[in-house]
Amino acid sequence: MSTPAMDGAPQGEGGRPAGEQRKLRAALISADDQLRGVVFETIRDAGLPIGVDLDIAASAEFLAPEHMERLRATEPHLVILDMTDDPERAIRSAGAIAASHPRAALVGVGPELDASGLLDAMRAGLVEYVPRPVETTAVREALGRVMRKQGWAEAGGSTSKGQLLAFFSPKGGSGSTSVVTNVGIELHRLTGRKTLLVDLDLELGEIASLLGVRPRFHFVDLIRNFHRMDADLLASYIESHESGVHVLSAPFEPEIGEQVSGEQISRILGFLRDHYDYVLIDTSKSLAPPALAALQAADSIFLVTNMDVPSLRNLKRCLPTLDRVTAGDPGRLRLVVNRFNPKSLVGLQDLEETLGIEVYRTLTNDYETVIQSISTGRPLVLHGSSDYARQLKDLARDIVGGSAGAKAQKSSLMGRLRSRFRSKSNRSRSTLTAAPLEATSHG
Ligand SMILES: Nc1ncnc2c1ncn2[C@@H]1O[C@H](COP(=O)(O)OP(=O)(O)OP(=O)(O)O)[C@@H](O)[C@H]1O
Ligand SMILES: [Mg+2]
Structure with a gap:
């Protein structure tokens, strides 16, 4: 197993007195x-x-x-x-x-x-x-x-722990990965705070490919080296997306994920929340020990479901387990109905009555938009103006508590470039087309 390179992160200087802060x-x-x-x-x-x-x-x-x-x-x-x-x-x-x-x-x-x-x-x-x-x-x-x-920690930063948000779908293909990825990006965009997406779908995680990033290391690499982990080493396991969001990838080979225990997940998530303001976890569909440990540790659990009967059946079967991991605090559960269709056979009220949980948010059914975003690695909250993108932004704003402004990101180079590009292309047909900007931002 290879050891991550450290030269992208701050290192101690030779001869620096012990205990002096690394610069x-x-x-x-x-x-x-x-x-x-x-x-x-x-x-x-x-x-x-x-x-x-x-x-x-x-x-x-x-x-x-x-x-x-x-x-x-x-x-x-x-x-x-x-x-x-x-x-x-x-x-x-x-x-x-x-x-x-x-x-x-x-x-x-x-x-x-x-x-x-x-x-x-x-x-x-x-x-x-x-x-x-x-x-x-x-x-x-x-x-x-x-x-x-x-991913360089700032001195004088808050020592309080970050929020842990888990996204769980009891049935595959419900849209959990799309939701967690976009919400993470939007949380970071709104607050400018350190945000990490953790792909805990240890068998077939897809966050990295959804974002078009190529991870060098993954979650299990981090577990293997956890005994010597500190902020510098952590930085070398993390990939940075152009949005500023960090990504801890799922293993590249599905079978590696089987080695992970719930106890390891608990310890690592505890460590990660010391280093990030928001840690968003895409759990797998199963209720295996790693996923359970993540749900147990989470401040909020977003249950992402569709409105079809098999989805509801699976969700209902998971409820006793979810009750257990939330230790009787149902306020931690947030029901997000994805691919919402007001005309579907099962209505929102049926859903709430069957599950005994209020619907927190609905996200519209928009296959074209979502599949296009997934296939091109272009997150919708950055590149789309669809209803679905707007609803994801609203969801992120809810999480922040409605108090966040976009101040921290507003004057970044990328932000200024985007706003100028927008105003320029609105004013006239400019020679600057979207293509080079996009090519650069994915570069
Ligand atoms: N709001 C939506 N409207 C229409 N289609 C959607 C929507 N959200 C997700 N999908 C479709 O559902 C499929 C699965 O999406 P995604 O990978 O985000 O879900 P998942 O729950 O993480 O799936 P998996 O079980 O494979 O991990 C995608 O092909 C996507 O196009
Ligand atoms: Mg997924």
Whole structure:
């Protein structure tokens, strides 16, 4: 079994006194002392675990071979580039840095860019762009987003445990995976909080393929190395989706999942909720020990069902077990009726009476939209405006409690690019088509 590479995550520095906090290595490239001041001040005042190990007093557009050499020696996790004087040339420098430091997160600072400029910046490898005039708040937010996206914990973050949300369908094909994936993405989009999707369908989990991500490691790898797990090692088992949501994949070979016990699941979920604000679990259809342990640990259990008789029969048969795992607290169960058809033989009232649970949400039947999203790996809450997508967003908003704003994500590079692209394409037929943006965002 291979050991995950650690170079994408913050590591301890040789010679650092024991107990001192591990820091991300950052490189700052700017000829502007004022910007330098703002960056240092932000890191200090926000208590970010970032050390500026390399401070190059030059503009990003005029990087000399000597600067590239110093970058190579530093191996930074984060590079902050001042692109003010000549953004076009600086974007080329960013491309060169990204090529030689593929794991480093690049943050640009410079004048307001139009949509095609932002797109070029993103293509060159920038993950954030802070337009001038630069203020500490904007730098703080950009660095915070980078740290969350990269799975680097922020200093001074909350130590309280995250919410554990389990999604369970007693009958296959009810839509559980589509729901959990979209809700997870929307929760992250609404709150900007660290969100993890855990694929506990250990035999045939599909979250990774639904999102178009190619995991290097999976849940069982994490179990095997759990004895030496810490935040850094955890980061190397997790894949990051373009939305910022993290994914812990199901095993690649179905038979591996059989080795997992309920006790292992309980311990791992306890660990994961210490590191994430939201942990969403796609449980399998079975009530085998791993799924039971997840349901037991969950703060809320979303029962995803269709309205046909076999689905209801299965759900009813599971109710005594669900009662047991919720220890008589039925408030933890939330009934979500997927593929809802108001004309179906079984009505919502029949359903509620049969199960003794109120319907929490209905999601419309829209096969075309859902299958298209599944086949293309494009989550509906990001790419669709269907009723189904809207209902999933409402479901996520319910979970947040209606209080979340989209503030944290609003000014991300991706967010600004999307909003500009939208306003541009609304205004006129622009030369910028959807294709390159999509290609980039899946790149
Ligand atoms: N709201 C919906 N309207 C129409 N079809 C849907 C809807 N939700 C899901 N489906 C269809 O149901 C199928 C199964 O979806 P999904 O994989 O999300 O369900 P699942 O419960 O996770 O299934 P599995 O048992 O395979 O894990 C998909 O082919 C999808 O097209
Ligand atoms: Mg599934």
